[in-house]
Amino acid sequence: SGRRxxxxxxxxxxxxxxxxxxxxxxxxxxxxxxxLGTVLEPSVLRVGDLLLRARDRYPQIEIELNQVMSSExxxxxxxxxxxxxxxxxxxxxxxxACIPLRDIVYRVAMPAAWAGELLDASWxxxxxxxxxxxxxxxxxxxxxxxxxxxPAPQPERIIEADNESVIxxxxxxxxxxxxxxxEIVSHSVGTDHSVIWPGSQVTTKLWLVxxxxxxxxxxxxxxxxxxxxxxxxxx
Numbered sequence: 746s747g748r749r750x751x752x753x754x755x756x757x758x759x760x761x762x763x764x765x766x767x768x769x770x771x772x773x774x775x776x777x778x779x780x781l782g783t784v785l786e787p788s789v790l791r792v793g794d795l796l797l798r799a800r801d802r803y804p805q806i807e808i809e810l811n812q813v814m815s816s817e818x819x820x821x822x823x824x825x826x827x828x829x830x831x832x833x834x835x836x837x838x839x840x841x842a843c844i845p846l847r848d849i850v851y852r853v854a855m856p857a858a859w860a861g862e863l864l865d866a867s868w869x870x871x872x873x874x875x876x877x878x879x880x881x882x883x884x885x886x887x888x889x890x891x892x893x894x895x896p897a898p899q900p901e902r903i904i905e906a907d908n909e910s911v912i913x914x915x916x917x918x919x920x921x922x923x924x925x926x927x928e929i930v931s932h933s934v935g936t937d938h939s940v941i942w943p944g945s946q947v948t949t950k951l952w953l954v955x956x957x958x959x960x961x962x963x964x965x966x967x968x969x970x971x972x973x974x975x976x977x978x979x980x
Contacts, residue, residue: 849927
């Protein structure tokens, strides 16, 4: 019985939300809860600055932060469980609007204890060592595996880790090699826990993303309007 009623209940909920948004537009004061996906540390994204401006400009909007992987953020935008999300990687498909923020640089990092053997080694030698990657279908995994185009050898062993701090810790601990974001690996190198292999680096783009069919949604429009000076600061 519940499954039979689910479709009708969803339509009613969507209609109520649409009516609420229409009333908000008429008042000029958007009200509601906006779910925003975050993919890196809040300090890197300058999320505090964004939330402060949004709160001052639109005090009736509550912004809820959800930590996600980039690919998960896109899936949840399409599924309607996020209103907007940060994302890094190639531009998403046209059903999602994206605002470019800044470049993100990743470097090939290895344990400091391996430096004597591998710092000046060839890619073929580096490639066959154990590599630490994020799970499918993450952007981090795609960036790592793009390094292994033919005829490059594949990694001898792949170890999965689900966030950047764990990946970096595993590199520092001598578990394997990985792509590590420049800000993180620079600190690790400074404390003599890891070294950067000089033969390669990867640059990708950080975006703020939302569904194109929600551009006129008062909550999304308020977020985009609030983000304008913050975006300039990020760039």
